[in-house]
Amino acid sequence: MWYAILILLILRKLIVAQTVLETLGISKSFAKIKANQNINIKLYEGEIISILGENGAGKSTLMNILYGLYRPDEGRILLNGAEFEASSPREAITKGLGMVHQHFMLVETLSVTQNIILGEEPRSWFGINYRKAREDIINLSKRYHLKIDPDEIIANLTVGLQQRVEILKALYRKARILILDEPTSVLTPQEIEDFFSIVKNLRDQGTSVIIITHKLEEIRAISDRVYILRKGRITGEFITRDVSVVDLANHMVGRDVILQVNRTNHETLDEICFRIDDLKVMNNRGIPAVDGLSLYVKPGEIVGIAGVDGNGQEELSEAVIGTRRIQDGAIHLRDQSIKHWSIENRIENGIGYVPADRQKDGLILPFSIAENVLLGNQNARSMIRYGHINRSAIRNRATKLISRFSIVAGGPDLPANYLSGGNQQKLILAREFDREPDFLLVSQPTRGLDVGAIEYIHNQLITMRDRNVGILLISMELEEIFSLADRILVIFRGRILKEFEREEATMNDVGFYMTGGTHRNSSNV
Amino acid sequence: MFETSKSFLVIRICTILFIVIGIVLFLGSRHIGLVFLGAACVLWLIGEVLENGKKHLIEVLKSGFKTIRLPLAGIFLAFFIGGIFLLITGYQPLKSFGAMIYGGLVKNWHVSILNAVPLIFTALSITIAFKGGLFNIGAEGQYYVGTMAATWLGIRFDLPSLVAIPLIFIIAGGCGAAYNAIPAILKVKTGAHEVVTTMMFAYIARTISSLFIRFNGGDPTLSAHAYITDSISESTWLPTFKSFLPQANYRLHIGILIAVITALAVHHILHRTRLGFEIRAVGLNSFAARTQGIAVGRIILITMLLAGLLAAFAGVTQVLGLDHKMFENINAGYGWNGIAVALLAGTSSIAVVFCALFWGALDAGGQYMSRTLQTPTSIVEIVKGLILFLILARYLFRYFRRKA
Numbered sequence: 001m002w003y004a005i006l007i008l009l010i011l012r013k014l015i016v017a018q019t020v021l022e023t024l025g026i027s028k029s030f031a032k033i034k035a036n037q038n039i040n041i042k043l044y045e046g047e048i049i050s051i052l053g054e055n056g057a058g059k060s061t062l063m064n065i066l067y068g069l070y071r072p073d074e075g076r077i078l079l080n081g082a083e084f085e086a087s088s089p090r091e092a093i094t095k096g097l098g099m100v101h102q103h104f105m106l107v108e109t110l111s112v113t114q115n116i117i118l119g120e121e122p123r124s125w126f127g128i129n130y131r132k133a134r135e136d137i138i139n140l141s142k143r144y145h146l147k148i149d150p151d152e153i154i155a156n157l158t159v160g161l162q163q164r165v166e167i168l169k170a171l172y173r174k175a176r177i178l179i180l181d182e183p184t185s186v187l188t189p190q191e192i193e194d195f196f197s198i199v200k201n202l203r204d205q206g207t208s209v210i211i212i213t214h215k216l217e218e219i220r221a222i223s224d225r226v227y228i229l230r231k232g233r234i235t236g237e238f239i240t241r242d243v244s245v246v247d248l249a250n251h252m253v254g255r256d257v258i259l260q261v262n263r264t265n266h267e268t269l270d271e272i273c274f275r276i277d278d279l280k281v282m283n284n285r286g287i288p289a290v291d292g293l294s295l296y297v298k299p300g301e302i303v304g305i306a307g308v309d310g311n312g313q314e315e316l317s318e319a320v321i322g323t324r325r326i327q328d329g330a331i332h333l334r335d336q337s338i339k340h341w342s343i344e345n346r347i348e349n350g351i352g353y354v355p356a357d358r359q360k361d362g363l364i365l366p367f368s369i370a371e372n373v374l375l376g377n378q379n380a381r382s383m384i385r386y387g388h389i390n391r392s393a394i395r396n397r398a399t400k401l402i403s404r405f406s407i408v409a410g411g412p413d414l415p416a417n418y419l420s421g422g423n424q425q426k427l428i429l430a431r432e433f434d435r436e437p438d439f440l441l442v443s444q445p446t447r448g449l450d451v452g453a454i455e456y457i458h459n460q461l462i463t464m465r466d467r468n469v470g471i472l473l474i475s476m477e478l479e480e481i482f483s484l485a486d487r488i489l490v491i492f493r494g495r496i497l498k499e500f501e502r503e504e505a506t507m508n509d510v511g512f513y514m515t516g517g518t519h520r521n522s523s524n525v
Numbered sequence: 526m527f528e529t530s531k532s533f534l535v536i537r538i539c540t541i542l543f544i545v546i547g548i549v550l551f552l553g554s555r556h557i558g559l560v561f562l563g564a565a566c567v568l569w570l571i572g573e574v575l576e577n578g579k580k581h582l583i584e585v586l587k588s589g590f591k592t593i594r595l596p597l598a599g600i601f602l603a604f605f606i607g608g609i610f611l612l613i614t615g616y617q618p619l620k621s622f623g624a625m626i627y628g629g630l631v632k633n634w635h636v637s638i639l640n641a642v643p644l645i646f647t648a649l650s651i652t653i654a655f656k657g658g659l660f661n662i663g664a665e666g667q668y669y670v671g672t673m674a675a676t677w678l679g680i681r682f683d684l685p686s687l688v689a690i691p692l693i694f695i696i697a698g699g700c701g702a703a704y705n706a707i708p709a710i711l712k713v714k715t716g717a718h719e720v721v722t723t724m725m726f727a728y729i730a731r732t733i734s735s736l737f738i739r740f741n742g743g744d745p746t747l748s749a750h751a752y753i754t755d756s757i758s759e760s761t762w763l764p765t766f767k768s769f770l771p772q773a774n775y776r777l778h779i780g781i782l783i784a785v786i787t788a789l790a791v792h793h794i795l796h797r798t799r800l801g802f803e804i805r806a807v808g809l810n811s812f813a814a815r816t817q818g819i820a821v822g823r824i825i826l827i828t829m830l831l832a833g834l835l836a837a838f839a840g841v842t843q844v845l846g847l848d849h850k851m852f853e854n855i856n857a858g859y860g861w862n863g864i865a866v867a868l869l870a871g872t873s874s875i876a877v878v879f880c881a882l883f884w885g886a887l888d889a890g891g892q893y894m895s896r897t898l899q900t901p902t903s904i905v906e907i908v909k910g911l912i913l914f915l916i917l918a919r920y921l922f923r924y925f926r927r928k929a
Contacts, residue, residue, distance in 0.1 A: 323815055344818035353816065361816040364809045375806060376817035384799045391576065391797075413581065 018045045019081070020208050021066075021177055026075035028061055033448070035061040037232045039075070043177065048199060048209045050219040050240070052252055053229035054309050054476055059212045062229070063179055067099050068092040098170025102182040104162050108155040112148055113137055116169045140171055145201050160191030167198065171207075178202065179210045184218055185310070196222050214252070214309055216245045216515050228252055245515045246508065249308065250478075266466050268301040268486065272334075273470040274439040279329035281312070281319045281494075288327070289315035291494035297439060297470040302461065304485025305474045305496075306510050312494035313474045314356065317443045320472075321353045322346050333439060347376055352437030354428055356444040356474070358421075362428040365417035369409055370398040372416050373431055401430040406456070422453030429460055440464060443474040458484060478507055478514075492516050533575045540568040541789060545782060552638070552777050553770030592871060599915035600883075607908040611900070621900040628893020629886035635774040636892070638781050639847060640885030641878075643668070645784040646839030647863025648870060648877045649791050650832040654719075655872045656795055657828035658808035663708070663723025664836040665860020666730035667701040671837025673730075673737045674700040675844040676851040679757025680741060689761045694841055701837020702830040704730065709829030713822040719829070727860065738853050752853035763846040778846035784878070787838065791874040804828050836860065865913050884909070 021043040028036040035058045043049055053059045064070045066077065068086025077084045079095060086092035089099070106115050113133050122129040122136070137150045146164050154162060163183065170178055180199075184192045199209055199222060211223060219226050220240060228236040228251045236251040274297040283289035290312040297303050307313060318324035320331060322343040331338050338346055347353075355361035363372050374394045377383055383394050398412035405426045409419055416424060425445065432440060442461065446454040461484060465471055475481050481488055488500040490513040498513040543565035551558025573582045608618035629637050647664045654661035661667075674697035682689045708722035742755030763780055766773035795801035806814040807824045815821045839859055844851060866884050870876035891905030 321816060342818070342820070343815065344820070347818045355816055360810070360812050362813060364806055364813050366809050367806070371802070374802065375813070378799055378803065378819065387799045389797055389799065389802060413584075 019043070020045050020079070022078040023062075023066075024076045024078065026062070026065060026072045026077070028065060028070060028072050030061075034232045036065070036072070039229075039234055041227050041234070043208050043210060045208055046203055046206045047225065048203050048211065048223045050211045050213060050223035050226040051229055052213060052216070052219055052226055052248060054214055054252060057229045057252075058232040059229055060181070061232075063099070063181060063210075063212060066092070066179065067097060093173050093175070096174060096176040097179065098167075098173060098175025098177065099179040100163065100166040100170060100181065100183065102185060104166050106154045106162060106165060108153075110154060111150070112152050112154065112157075112165050112168075113150045115154055115165055116150075116172050118169075120173060137168065137172065140168060144168075144171060144198070144205065146198060158191070160187050160194060163187070163191075163195065164198070167202075175207070177208045177210070179212070181212045182214075183211060184213070184215060192218070216248050216252075216308065219248065220245060246511045249511045249515055250507065252308075266300055266486075269299045269468060271298060272296045272332075273299045274334075274472065275330075275332040276320075277330045277332070279316070279319060279331065280327040281315045281324055282327055283312075283315055289494050290319065292329075293491070293495055294329075295472075295489055295496055297472050299438070299470045300465055300468040301486040302465050302471040302473055302484050304481035304488045305472065305491050306478055306481045306488055306514055307476070307491035308514050309476050311491050313443070313476075313491060315494075316491075317353070317356065317441055317474060320441050321351065321355075344379070347435070348379060350436075350438035352432040352435060352440040352469075354425075354432055354440070354442040354445055356447065358424055358428055363416045363424055366415055368398075368413045368415055369402065369407075369419075369427060370394045370412040372427060373398045373401060373412075373434075376431065377435065397434070401427075401434060405430040405433075405460070422449045422456075425449060425453065425457060429457060433460070433464060437469060439470045439472070441472050441474070444476065445473070446475075446477070446480060454480075478510060481510075482507065490514055533572055536568055536572040536575065540565050540572060541786070543568060544785065544789075548782055548785060549766065549770070552635075552773060552781065553766050554772040554774075555770070596869060596871070596916055599918075600912055602915055603908050603911035606911050607904055610907055611904060616898075616900045616904075621894055621898055621904065624894040624898050624900070625887075625890035625905070627890070628897075629888075629890025633889045633893050634886075635777050636889035637882060637886035639776060639778075640888050641881040642780040642784050642846065643839035643843050643859040644863055644866050644881035644884055645781075645788060645878055646842065647836050647859050648866035648881055649788055649874055650835035650839070651863050651867035652870065652872050652874050652877055653791055653795065653804070653835065654828055654832040655867065656801075656808050657804040657825065658811065659712075659825065659828055659832070660720050661705070661723055661829070661832040661836070662720050662864065663705075663725075663727035663860070664832070664839075664863050665858065666723065666727030667705055667833045667836035668840045668860045669727075669730035669734050670704045670833075671697045671701045671840030672844050672851055673734055673840075674837070675841040676741065676754050676757060677737075679761040679844060679849075680755050682761055683758060684760065686760050686762075686764070690763065690845065693761060693845065694838065697841045698834040698837045701835075701840070702833040704837075705829045705833025706826070709826045712829070713825055734851070735853050738851060741851075754851045756850045757844065761845055762849060763842065776847065778842075780842035780846040783838075783842060784881075787835070788874050788878045791835070795874065800827065836863070839863070865909065868913065869916055 019042055023039055023041050026036055026039040027034070039062060041049070041051070051059055051062065061070065065072050066086070068088050068091055071087070084095060086095065086097070092099075107118070110118075113130065116137055117128070117133045122132045124132070134150050140146070141148050146168055148161060148164055148168065154165065157165070167178070183195060187195060199211075203209060211218075213219065223240050226238050226240050226243070226248065227234055228238075228248065230252060238248070276293060276295050279290050279293045280288055281290040293312070293316065295303065305313065315324055319326050322341065326339055333346075333349060333351060336349075338349070338351075341349070359365060364375060367375070370391075371394070374383055374389065383390055383397070395412045401407070402409055402412065407419070407423050407426045407430065409423060416427065419427065429445070445457050445461070449457070458480070461471060461473070473481065473484055482505070486502050488502065488505050488510060489496045490498045490500075490510055492514065493516070497517055500510065543561050547558045547561030547565055549558065550561060570582065573585065604622060608622065611618040611621055647668060650664045650667065651661050675693050678693045678696060682693070684692070704726065705723065708717070708719050708726055711717040711722055712719050738752060738754050742753070763778040765775060766777045766779065767775045795805065803814070803819050803824050804827070806817075806819055807821050807828075811821050814824075843859075862884060866877060866880045869884070870880040887905055887909060891902045894900050895902045
């Protein structure tokens with residue numbers, strides 16, 4: 001009996017893998033924002049885990065804490081069971097942590113060998129021992145099946161090969177734990193396949209891998225376990241093979257309490273105020289991000305675009321407002337093609353825009369509230385006449401908007417960076433509403449806001465709709481789409497994959513199409 | 526604006542008038558000018574209260590005091606450290622600095638003002654570019670272009686002063702703007718950084734200037750005139766204060782008046798007009814500016830043109846007002862010093878005037894000091910460098926505090 005237990009214990013020790021990395025209650029805040037709250041994750045030897053979360057969920061913060069770039073406010077990290085506190089990336093590297101950033105950290109003009117050994121050069125009497133370095137790298141690449149020409153210049157390599165160099169760089173520094181930040185975002189489908197087999201190979205040779213991503217399919221393809229991060233907290237932990245993509249999506253997007261929106265029924269007018277036909281837009285790397293997208297918006301309705309982040313939403317909104325070039329297709333405002341209009345023209349003719357990144361695209365933070373109200377209204381005769389700003393007019397206007405939209409601010413002269421996130425967003429909405437647009441593009445209007453502000457903004461959007469404004473709402477938050485939209489379009493890889501009327505849509509169905517609509521079987525498990 | 530606050534406008538115009546009269550009288554060695562300048566200050570305050578209310582004014586004064594505190598401390602500290610240098614090298618710091626202050630502010634105060642004139646223009650040029658998020662490091666080059674254009678026109682023009690002088694200002698300023706248009710277009714079209722391109726263009730202009738001098742009277746066979754152009758015709762000289770106020774110093778020309786008015790104009794453009802609003806918007810956040818319908822490329826181009834124009838004005842006043850000809854290798858680096866003045870002024874176009882006067886006084890005082898006490902003028906350069914360093918340290922300090 002005793003022997004049996006002992007043998008079992010020994011066997012367990014042998015079978016159950018060793019924990020290599022463990023975080024215990026890690027928290028980190030930036031100013032008021034809690035980027036990480038009580039994060040507990042475990043990483044075993046020879047395992048691939050994914051950390052899934054949307055932009056701003058706190059993935060990068062967590063990784064930067066592990067990698068020694070940030071110091072956690074609370075919590076501990078255990079590395080191979082010992083207390084670990086990296087104060088710099090260099091220290092993290094020496095303790096066996098390697099990181100491959102989303103944007104590669106390579107010197108483009110140097111060779112593969114030079115890049116890999118940079119900072120860790122093998123020495124000889126006369127300087128760097130390139131011969132040894134080269135041999136080491138060739139051995140390494142054979143061992144891990146990472147085929148690469150050590151003498152090639154980085155600039156001549158494809159992105160996939162550059163990533164390989166980054167991985168080799170980490171392995172050369174004897175990394176036992178590899179952190180990969182959005183590794184597939186820059187790869188072509190073929191390269192992604194190669195990448196998967198490389199990572200699996202690494203795992204089989206005992207390296208532990210953490211993949212940070214917001215792409216659902218990849219997680220299923222590659223990882224053993226997955227942690228879901230949402231608003232700085234771990235909201236789920238799954239064995240990958242036991243979980244469906246739809247479940248993952250639901251956890252990632254979240255199903256908070258549905259907020260109270262006074263959503264009355266409103267008759268939409270039977271005309272079209274905004275139409276997109278077969279739109280094609282490239283992303284920054286020249287790959288089509290919006291690829292043959294068509295939609296229309298009627299006055300007095302809110303059309304919601306649901307989708308996982310990175311399926312062309314950003315490029316779509318940039319194309320509509322005019323900051324991104326349209327490759328092909330057409331955009332019509334009422335009956336006019338606006339494809340070749342300047343941004344100024346679009347604004348003046350009734351397109352309103354609430355950008356996703358309010359601090360970057362929406363406001364000029366050092367400007368006062370009054371000046372921010374003026375922004376975008378440079379042609380309004382009530383504010384600027386003969387090229388001169390009518391200060392008292394813009395100040396009056398700002399004061400009016402502050403009270404009408406209950407913006408909490410000292411006065412119109414307060415710089416916008418003294419406002420809270422919610423009040424900044426209210427200011428943007430106030431400015432756009434004040435222009436009385438015919439069509440309003442709203443992207444991620446409540447990201448990062450507290451419940452009160454969300455409710456307020458939702459109700460304002462409904463009010464706008466009731467005044468027969470056509471609203472196109474892009475949101476990663478399913479519940480937001482459900483509480484606002486009259487029609488729901490699902491975007492996937494730059495196309496509208498499916499259209500629902502509000503009444504007939506369910507979260508499950510929409511989630512199913514958000515992931516491409518091909519995992520129906522697994523979702524029924 | 527015109528309907529709602531006519532009284533405000535009247536007060537503003539009076540303020541400017543008082544400033545002009547005050548400067549003229551004061552420079553004409555009449556102390557009543559100070560009274561006018563004081564009255565102008567009061568009028569300005571009244572105007573502010575009228576437009577923005579009392580509370581706002583108090584806030585403005587408070588923040589003004591806050592922003593001026595650190596640079597002042599920096600200046601004192603710089604003099605203190607400079608004094609230590611003097612002590613170590615065996616000069617008497619108190620006596621030297623005494624001579625410097627006496628020379629710069631009392632004995633040779635008109636030299637201080639003459640030094641300040643081109644500095645105000647170049648610093649304004651850098652300030653306006655700064656507001657637009659650009660670093661016009663090559664103001665020196667535009668200064669040279671302005672100098673050359675003014676000399677070339679001045680030698681050839683045979684027109685009455687009232688026509689010739691404004692014409693020269695316009696044409697030479699245009700040349701400076703056109704010269705800066707090339708880096709501006711490169712910036713807008715290809716993204717070439719203006720720091721690199723304008724600096725390169727500064728050296729080009731400088732090199733061309735030697736050729737220009739050879740072609741316009743600088744005869745290499747004559748040792749006397751090898752490095753000097755012919756004089757410009759007298760009708761194009763800027764009037765001096767002496768011509769209508771006999772007590773004034775004979776070298777003081779109305780350039781300082783033009784400079785101060787330009788500073789006020791730049792301030793007005795930046796803070797009161799649509800153009801200035803757009804320039805500042807682009808400078809602070811070009812993404813938001815673009816998203817809100819501002820043509821960012823066009824604004825960058827206009828900003829650079831204005832910067833070129835202002836820097837060229839520095840050259841024009843220098844030629845028409847002071848030298849009346851062009852010398853080779855005899856410039857005080859107004860372009861480069863303009864950067865220092867603009868930084869010291871913290872990108873406020875009004876503060877530029879005072880900082881330029883201060884900078885000019887440092888130079889004038891330094892020369893007086895070395896002439897009377899044989900203390901080397903390099904101490905002035907040391908103090909200048911220290912001031913700049915301490916001012917920039919303020920930015921560093923702020924940067925680190927934000928990071929922490």
